[in-house]
Amino acid sequence: MKNNLRYIALLLAGVAIVGCEPEFDNPIEDADTYTSGEADFSKFVTVGNSLTAGFADGALYRSAQQNSFPAIIAGQMELAGGGEFNQPLMDDNLGGLLLNGVQILPNRFVLASDGAGTPVGPAVLNGTPTTETTEKVTISLNNFGVPGARVYHLPAPNYGDPAGVPAGTANPYFARFSSSNSATVIADAAAANGTFFTLWIGNNDILGYATSGGVGVDNNETMNVNPATQGSNSITNNNVFAGVYQQLVAAMTANGAKGALVNIPDVTSIPFFTTVPFAPLDPTDATFAAQIPALNAFYQDLNQAFVAFGFPERQVSFSMTAASPLVVRDETLVDITPQLTAALTPSFGPAAGAIAEQFGQIRPANSSDLITFTSAPIIGQLNQDNLTRLVNAGIPQQQAALLSANGLTFAMQDQNVLTQDEQDRVTAAQQAYNNVIQQLAADNGLAYVDARAALADVAAGGVGYNGGVLTSTYANGGAFSLDGVHPTGRGYAFTANVIIDAINAQYGSTLPRVDIGNYPSVQPSDDVQ
Amino acid sequence: MNKLKVFVVLCLISTFAYAGGYRVSTQSNKQLAMGHTGVAVVNSADILFFNPAGLVHLENKLSVSAGGFGVFSDVKYQNEDFGTFAETDSPAGTPVYLYATYKITEDFAAGIGVYTPYGSNVTWPTDWAGSHLVNEIELSAIFIQPTLSYQLFDSVSIGGGPILAIGGVEFNRNASRTLTDEQGNRSNIAIEDSGVTAWGWSAGLMFTPSDKFTLGFNYRSLIDIESEEGTATFSNFPNSSLTPDNGTTGFTATLPLPAEATLGISYKLSDKLLLAFDYNRAFWSEYNSLDIEFDNGIVSENPRNYKDSSTYRFGAQYQALDNLVVRAGYYFDESPVRSGYFAPETPRNDSNGYTFGLSYQISPKFAIDASVLYLRFKEITESYDFYFDTGSPVAAPFEGTYKSSALIAGLGLTYNM
Numbered sequence: 017m018k019n020n021l022r023y024i025a026l027l028l029a030g031v032a033i034v035g036c037e038p039e040f041d042n043p044i045e046d047a048d049t050y051t052s053g054e055a056d057f058s059k060f061v062t063v064g065n066s067l068t069a070g071f072a073d074g075a076l077y078r079s080a081q082q083n084s085f086p087a088i089i090a091g092q093m094e095l096a097g098g099g100e101f102n103q104p105l106m107d108d109n110l111g112g113l114l115l116n117g118v119q120i121l122p123n124r125f126v127l128a129s130d131g132a133g134t135p136v137g138p139a140v141l142n143g144t145p146t147t148e149t150t151e152k153v154t155i156s157l158n159n160f161g162v163p164g165a166r167v168y169h170l171p172a173p174n175y176g177d178p179a180g181v182p183a184g185t186a187n188p189y190f191a192r193f194s195s196s197n198s199a200t201v202i203a204d205a206a207a208a209n210g211t212f213f214t215l216w217i218g219n220n221d222i223l224g225y226a227t228s229g230g231v232g233v234d235n236n237e238t239m240n241v242n243p244a245t246q247g248s249n250s251i252t253n254n255n256v257f258a259g260v261y262q263q264l265v266a267a268m269t270a271n272g273a274k275g276a277l278v279n280i281p282d283v284t285s286i287p288f289f290t291t292v293p294f295a296p297l298d299p300t301d302a303t304f305a306a307q308i309p310a311l312n313a314f315y316q317d318l319n320q321a322f323v324a325f326g327f328p329e330r331q332v333s334f335s336m337t338a339a340s341p342l343v344v345r346d347e348t349l350v351d352i353t354p355q356l357t358a359a360l361t362p363s364f365g366p367a368a369g370a371i372a373e374q375f376g377q378i379r380p381a382n383s384s385d386l387i388t389f390t391s392a393p394i395i396g397q398l399n400q401d402n403l404t405r406l407v408n409a410g411i412p413q414q415q416a417a418l419l420s421a422n423g424l425t426f427a428m429q430d431q432n433v434l435t436q437d438e439q440d441r442v443t444a445a446q447q448a449y450n451n452v453i454q455q456l457a458a459d460n461g462l463a464y465v466d467a468r469a470a471l472a473d474v475a476a477g478g479v480g481y482n483g484g485v486l487t488s489t490y491a492n493g494g495a496f497s498l499d500g501v502h503p504t505g506r507g508y509a510f511t512a513n514v515i516i517d518a519i520n521a522q523y524g525s526t527l528p529r530v531d532i533g534n535y536p537s538v539q540p541s542d543d544v545q
Numbered sequence: 546m547n548k549l550k551v552f553v554v555l556c557l558i559s560t561f562a563y564a565g566g567y568r569v570s571t572q573s574n575k576q577l578a579m580g581h582t583g584v585a586v587v588n589s590a591d592i593l594f595f596n597p598a599g600l601v602h603l604e605n606k607l608s609v610s611a612g613g614f615g616v617f618s619d620v621k622y623q624n625e626d627f628g629t630f631a632e633t634d635s636p637a638g639t640p641v642y643l644y645a646t647y648k649i650t651e652d653f654a655a656g657i658g659v660y661t662p663y664g665s666n667v668t669w670p671t672d673w674a675g676s677h678l679v680n681e682i683e684l685s686a687i688f689i690q691p692t693l694s695y696q697l698f699d700s701v702s703i704g705g706g707p708i709l710a711i712g713g714v715e716f717n718r719n720a721s722r723t724l725t726d727e728q729g730n731r732s733n734i735a736i737e738d739s740g741v742t743a744w745g746w747s748a749g750l751m752f753t754p755s756d757k758f759t760l761g762f763n764y765r766s767l768i769d770i771e772s773e774e775g776t777a778t779f780s781n782f783p784n785s786s787l788t789p790d791n792g793t794t795g796f797t798a799t800l801p802l803p804a805e806a807t808l809g810i811s812y813k814l815s816d817k818l819l820l821a822f823d824y825n826r827a828f829w830s831e832y833n834s835l836d837i838e839f840d841n842g843i844v845s846e847n848p849r850n851y852k853d854s855s856t857y858r859f860g861a862q863y864q865a866l867d868n869l870v871v872r873a874g875y876y877f878d879e880s881p882v883r884s885g886y887f888a889p890e891t892p893r894n895d896s897n898g899y900t901f902g903l904s905y906q907i908s909p910k911f912a913i914d915a916s917v918l919y920l921r922f923k924e925i926t927e928s929y930d931f932y933f934d935t936g937s938p939v940a941a942p943f944e945g946t947y948k949s950s951a952l953i954a955g956l957g958l959t960y961n962m
Contacts, residue, residue: 040946043623528627540783
């Protein structure tokens with residue numbers, strides 16, 4: 017009896033151990049399902065700007081970093097021999113940054129609602145950030161993405177010196193993890209000694225100019241080839257880009273590492289430039305419709321003057337039945353302030369000059385103008401500076417107010433509009449950069465990632481995925497975060513897939529894509545400042 | 546009475562997993578060892594579950610049978626397109642049974658049975674790739690069935706009784722594939738209810754034209770577990786009017802425990818050898834959709850569209866020694882889940898069950914019963930095609946390859962007086 021029970025127990029234990037572990041025919045946990053081809057993914061190092069860092073919603077915050085394209089790719093590389101992947105994670109999910117206890121960068125944007133189930137737009141998430149610039153990240157890192165970096169910043173000494181942050185000579189994000197105050201981003205990244213890398217740099221070299229509506233200089237026109245004096249809001253000189261970029265590739269490949277170089281997307285792919293239409297003035301808006309007769313009456317005299325001086329295309333009139341274009345200032349136009357002063361003097365006397373000044377270079381916006389996203393809140397609003405200027409010139413308050421409505425009478429200024437000429441400068445530099453990137457990829461046997469084409473697809477109708485369509489529509493298109501420039505987690509996942517495809521094509525590896533529907537889009541919250 | 550209480554408590558906390566849908570065929574150690582045949586097999590008080598008409602055929606005045614099982618099941622998931630994988634870490638289930646029958650006269654018997662025919666426990670890693678469909682589910686139902694059996698004619702007996710079902714459910718899933726609170730924690734919905742009662746019935750017919758041949762038929766009715774008193778907990782939702790509020794709310798949901806019909810035969814090949822065959826039909830088509838209506842106005846509709854399914858069972862028992870009976874069996878269990886409705890909450894496809902067991906007579910009155918079932922599932926690549934992200938007109942199928950296994954081992958005790 018006792019023996020029988022023992023045998024029963026043994027039988028049960030035996031079958032329990034053997035029978036309970038299901039096994040796939042091809043388990044993907046095994047090392048040989050996905051292969052690295054000619055590449056070696058054992059140590060993955062990434063270098064670049066905000067896009068490499070995982071920046072989103074106007075800030076760098078923890079959960080966005082965890083969905084950065086380098087982190088996503090590293091996760092897939094783990095299936096093919098990849099190792100751990102460390103990032104200089106922020107301390108919280110707010111995203112703001114402190115310097116010596118004082119907040120120097122704002123928290124991230126979230127999608128706020130009206131409290132009754134309707135979204136109203138981006139707002140800054142409430143809370144006190146805890147990430148301190150001067151507290152160094154001490155773990156050994158794989159991700160060397162530095163938000164705000166231009167190509168020439170990566171080899172710049174002291175770019176990570178906290179002492180230089182207040183003056184703007186150093187970058188607070190790099191100051192958090194630079195190996196020393198004099199360290200350079202590229203030397204730190206090269207010292208990580210990766211077997212595989214990505215380099216994505218150059219976006220800010222045109223984006224700063226573009227998002228500022230082209231107020232900066234184009235260093236290709238000024239032929240300034242000194243990396244130290246390129247300036248903010250400017251376009252980096254093509255030769256500077258080429259020289260520095262070559263240096264970066266050389267540093268990352270010095271140990272024989274393989275990698276991928278990512279090109280620069282079109283600024284017209286991003287919602288920052290495509291969200292505000294050139295003709296947003298909608299007569300079904302009662303407040304605006306009520307102003308139309310007075311506005312048109314005012315422009316009647318000016319329009320006669322425009323025609324008389326040979327510029328009929330500058331005439332402005334607001335339609336009662338269709339959306340009207342904004343009035344914009346275009347600094348490439350012939351300035352006709354003197355002629356207008358003369359024409360307005362009979363009606364306005366000595367104040368005519370002050371009025372003429374704001375109409376000397378205006379025209380209606382057209383479909384080739386890109387209105388910046390940050391301009392949206394000021395459209396139709398009273399421009400206080402201009403009101404003061406006109407009142408000081410002797411114009412009655414009421415008349416001055418009529419002449420100080422942003423985009424209606426007071427033209428949208430240079431920083432609000434990226435005109436065709438400005439876009440052409442951006443595109444010319446972008447193409448030059450991309451030619452350099454493509455050439456260096458070919459010369460060094462590196463994967464070339466055409467992010468430009470991929471994001472153009474997103475902007476042109478969208479890209480389908482499991483459960484939806486990714487478009488560049490602001491907030492609900494899924495691809496772009498609430499700053500209108502940087503991707504969402506879902507957008508980064510799409511980017512990671514594009515890079516994975518290019519790596520697989522170049523090196524014969526078989527890294528799987530990720531399911532981009534599993535990555536987040538914009539964050540709703542009413543806990544806002 | 547105290548023992549009965551202990552049993553009831555055991556049943557309520559017990560958890561199980563395996564078999565088509567959430568049916569768990571472990572209602573007897575003796576019969577499980579024979580492929581869970583039994584509608585035409587009169588072995589012990591266990592017949593109360595398999596066919597109430599058989600009670601009257603028991604030879605002893607009083608028969609009691611009790612037992613339990615350990616259910617060890619494991620499911621692996623992987624998706625080769627995306628390199629994702631997960632494995633369940635479900636706790637062992639412990640279904641139990643207790644039957645007692647009393648022969649009042651030669652042609653009239655009564656009994657009571659307590660058993661746990663439905664249950665499921667699947668625990669996936671929290672926030673895994675399919676967490677928008679299920680993180681964790683635990684279903685349990687305990688049936689209490691008073692039964693009468695009467696010998697109608699020499700060769701025909703009938704039997705039946707009402708069933709009181711007591712059900713409970715815990716279910717936890719993430720709100721969507723991506724929604725989190727401001728801190729990045731996945732938004733989650735959990736529902737819980739227990740002690741839900743419902744009534745049903747079981748009835749059987751047994752035809753014994755000769756000493757060797759028995760034919761049996763049993764029908765167990767549909768029982769709808771209607772949950773109305775439970776609580777739903779919404780957690781980790783962001784502070785936004787665009788998403789549900791955090792906190793608890795009520796909900797209503799109905800989970801059908803489908804009707805089942807069984808037709809079977811047994812044949813005594815010799816004094817020592819008995820063969821049995823059962824055909825089960827489970828009417829799963831009742832399970833159209835798992836719709837959960839929350840008191841906060843949110844409705845979660847989860848199409849299931851199950852189909853009726855069959856199980857084919859074969860068993861044999863052999864009197865090896867005076868005090869030892871050995872048993873073996875096989876069954877083929879058809880999954881009620883249609884292609885495209887393969888949800889990871891009940892990730893089961895067709896399975897083959899191999900069973901063994903024995904009974905050892907310790908004394909004239911007591912016998913120990915033991916059984917083992919190994920359930921073999923083929924690897925299957927399937928998807929659940931009816932998940933939509935909020936506001937998206939495009940479905941987001943959850944696809945992958947599943948491989949399951951289950952091992953069930955049980956021990957029981959039979960008492961005859």
